[in-house]
């Protein structure tokens with residue numbers, strides 16, 4: 001594998017983010033009412049209801065840190081994970097399966113993806129696969145230019161590459177189309193209106209069938225044929241649990257989803273930010289070219305064949321910072337916790353909020369990531385924000401933290417870097433809107449709504465969102481005529497579809513000030 005740098009002859013235009021241009025609805029006073037504003041309005045802790053379930057949101061940094069590090073071992077993640085098992089994998093016995101997943105599979109994932117030997121094994125194969133898939137794209141392009149939908153394009157490449165790396169050649173690689181439908185429509189599957197999700201349920205059924213067949217065919221002599229050792233270990237643990245075949249497939253699909261969903265979304269945002277910010281793009285390219293020239297004589301193949309530590313932050317501090325800054329602005333807040341026993345969490349000035357057994361807590365990372373005191377220009381993508389090697393640098397919770405910190409974070413960061421390095425070396429890329437025009441202005445995340453960004457001054461575009469959540473709920477509203485004055489935020493929109501929406505059409509809040 002050898003490719004000289006500066007061989008960019010093919011132009012790829014990403015047709016904006018895939019048709020997801022949404023109108024943000026405003027409150028009557030003209031404000032946008034995202035989750036960060038909720039903390040301003042309701043204080044460091046407040047409660048809301050989703051389909052009759054009460055969830056307490058915590059916005060205080062010390063309280064969130066204590067919950068994440070959970071020294072008292074008072075919280076579990078089972079409720080959120082059971083929901084994911086039911087929704088993504090249609091798992092029936094979610095109580096047994098959630099224990100298997102947390103207690104048996106996550107430690108295997110942590111070792112397989114987090115250890116130096118695991119990383120060395122996976123990254124060398126993954127680099128090869130990403131390079132060869134993108135070379136195929138380059139060959140297909142010939143000397144032409146093409147428009148490609150950004151998220152789908154990156155998603156397909158990442159899905160195919162990781163399937164080859166992790167699951168081997170027997171994995172149904174063509175299942176990406178169904179995977180994308182399920183991933184993008186995750187929140188439709190939670191909806192109490194089953195007819196809205198019919199096409200998603202059908203895609204999930206096809207996906208489960210394909211994955212079930214894969215496990216049956218590939219599982220031979222206590223290992224998965226052609227798969228990475230970590231995957232054989234995972235399937236071995238699943239087999240030992242003696243689940244039904246459908247729950248086996250459902251649990252495995254959850255693993256596939258965990259490996260891919262966040263990475264695809266993060267890759268899309270990373271590309272979208274760098275492609276709409278010429279200065280940031282040029283600086284990141286300069287860093288890449290510098291390392292390629294000084295350490296690998298301009299040979300991309302040699303860089304990709306080197307030990308994974310070459311791509312560490314000592315060589316690529318700016319690309320590393322770009323990824324963190326992307327996650328700071330784009331991360332969706334899903335770190336739901338359930339109290340295992342009675343516990344009080346402090347949330348500033350000695351105040352405490354009480355949780356009884358089974359009560360749910362949602363740390364609102366958005367208030368930390370968008371805190372204007374901690375972050376200068378909190379709503380702006382600053383490629384070098386995390387450049388400082390200083391431990392006291394800006395807070396970063398993009399991979400969660402503490403007991404349940406992301407077990408795939410090293411692999412995910414490595415993969416994002418490799419994806420960007422290869423694409424920006426092979427292709428001339430630009431972001432275009434649906435009409436094929438290059439949009440003016442930088443992409444500016446809406447500081448008050450997770451997963452929504454708008455193009456800066458001088459642009460005709462109201463807002464751009466990469467999150468399926470927003471798009472699909474927006475579609476629902478259009479399709480079924482349900483209206484809600486609530487802005488585009490996950491729970492506001494969800495609540496808008498349900499009966500328990502408050503009289504102002506927004507979330508049903510109680511305990512305004514904690």
Ligand code: HEM
Pocket residue numbers: 077106109113258259260262263266327334335336397398399400401403404405406407408409411412413
């Ligand atoms: C850019 C991509 C990714 C992002 C942004 C991300 C983010 C996160 C976050 C925020 C959490 C914490 C959730 C919580 O607090 O409850 C988490 C947990 C987790 N992630 Fe990731 N993740 C990514 C990629 C991956 C990959 C590639 C893998 C698998 C190899 C993975 C495996 C896991 C696992 C197993 C957990 C659960 C840990 C536990 O509960 O102990 N993640 N991830």
